[in-house]
Amino acid sequence: MKRFSDAELQRVKDRHPISSIIGPHVTWDRAKTQPGKGDFWACCPFHGEKSPSFHCEDPKQRYHCFGCGAAGDQIRFLQDFKGMSFAEAVEALGGDAEAEPLSAEEVARQAAETARRREQAEAEAERRRREEIARALKIWNLGGRVSGTEGAGYVRGRGLLPCPVSLPIRFVPHLKYWHQRKVPGQKKPELFVLFSGPALLLPATFADGSFAGVHMTWIDPARPGKKIQIEDPEAEPNADGTRPLVAPRKYRGSQRGATLKLWTPERFDRLVMGEGWETTASPLVAEFGMPVFERTAYWVAISLQNLGGKAVASVDHPELLNTAGRPLKVPGPVPDLSDPRAIAIPDCVREFLPLGDGDSDRFTVCQVLERAKARYQTPDRVVSPKLAPDGMDFNDLLQEGASA
Known part of the structure; x- marks a missing residue:
């Protein structure tokens, strides 16, 4: 098995800006992209979309799709997009398993430079977030x-x-x-x-x-x-x-960690949360008059991925393919519990019901619901995901006279 030192891996990534690796496979959105700052946006090459939610940052040497959750560095992109092994991806970038290790001084210098660029990128991202x-x-x-x-x-x-x-x-x-x-x-x-x-x-x-x-x-x-x-x-x-x-x-x-709070009683121990406001408002209307209504808050996650939070890794879609003809990557069922921007569920909640619409891709929705259950279930809290029938959402059920 070929082995690459940490210094060699960092040298490979420093030699190839991540935008230069991803660029040939996407069309950068020129309205949002700022090349001078190493900040790039595009429609995701891993899943089909019409609005650019794929973010690539040269200073951080990272990419992240806010739609499907795909994320990584130059090496991970070649692995996931082209199906290369780790060693093949490193060698494609010019890595040498037999490379002479860098001196301690050079390793320290590169680490300091990487940290400086990351700090600058994070400060710029925070500034843009506040402006937005x-x-x-x-x-x-x-x-x-x-x-x-x-x-x-x-x-x-x-x-x-x-x-x-x-x-x-x-x-x-x-x-x-x-x-x-x-x-x-x-x-x-x-x-x-x-x-x-x-x-x-x-x-x-x-x-x-x-x-x-x-x-x-x-x-x-x-x-x-x-x-x-x-x-x-x-x-x-x-x-x-x-x-x-x-x-x-x-x-x-x-969006990350934010919710639309449709209704929050002064005291509640039950929380219903869907992707969209009409989906979430539907059980609110349907449950009015029932005993559970008085103790239930109804919040909106804004997006499907926000409902489940960040995943540890992506998984292959069993049917859909990306633009390279490989299985589409979607965020998997295991949550990244270290994600600081995941939606915070109040400690008072003893019953959490995440809602999944049946008019979205069912495999992707199921991954989100499994991730939400794994993230939010505790010894004192039961998480009961609810999935609408194929081709329907919870507002469709309400209008048909069915209870969510």
């Missing part, structure tokens, strides 16, 4: 009451009105939907307003109650209970000539 939260707060402050507006028509159309509690929702009659387009002769895409229309806003908060971000849902006032349907003018046409639709929902702010 500030932008999200400005959007939240645009909102007003929902009652008597087109927003109320949407909520009623989803079967969520009348609601036994006052949901923390605001309404904006004209919220801009920003999009980007390529401009001939320019490297950086141009941001433009694709449309402006009525939208619902919900606030996200961290465990300490501080503002984290805002969730936005654009609605179609001509179709109560329905979201907008706008074609993406920048997307490639489908076979029938139509174009894919833009996502009718967006989130601005910091």
Whole structure:
């Protein structure tokens, strides 16, 4: 078995910026990427997506996908994306198992330089995070009451009105939907307003109650209970000539560890949490009048991966393939318990019900639910994941008259 010293592995990574290894396999998003700072974004090469959630940082020599959880360094990327062994990946990067070890002084110098770059990158990431939260707060402050507006028509159309509690929702009659387009002769895409229309806003908060971000849902006032349907003018046409639709929902702010708190009683020992606010509001409405309602809080995880938190490792999807023709990698069932940004479940919770929608990829959802159970179950707490039937979410069940 070939062995590589820690110094040789570090030398290999220092020789090849991680963006240069990943770059040939993705298209960097020029609106979010900052090459001068070694900060790159792209649509993930490991799973299919339309919005770039794959983050690559040269100073940290790391990549991380906020959608599927894939993460690692230059060597791990070659292993997972191209199916190389560890030794093959190191040698592909020019590593030498017989390399002469570095002097103690050089090892110390490289370690100090790596630490300095990591510290700079973390400080820059924190600055960007705070700026993003500030932008999200400005959007939240645009909102007003929902009652008597087109927003109320949407909520009623989803079967969520009348609601036994006052949901923390605001309404904006004209919220801009920003999009980007390529401009001939320019490297950086141009941001433009694709449309402006009525939208619902919900606030996200961290465990300490501080503002984290805002969730936005654009609605179609001509179709109560329905979201907008706008074609993406920048997307490639489908076979029938139509174009894919833009996502009718967006989130601005910091997501990791944050939740949308729909309803929190003064005292509770039961917590229901779903990926989206309509999924979570559905059992809230369905359980009203039942004994469990008085002791239940209803929170939203904002995203599927936020519900389960970070995984220790990714696993192969049994059916789906990535762009290289290899099995798609999805975050596995074992949680990384050292993750400082996982959602914090209050100690008072004795029963936790994470909800999984049946209209998302079932294998991925099951990994998340298993991870949530392993992360949050304790001797004093029972975790009971609930999975909706195939092709349905919990709002579908509510509208069919079934209890979540």
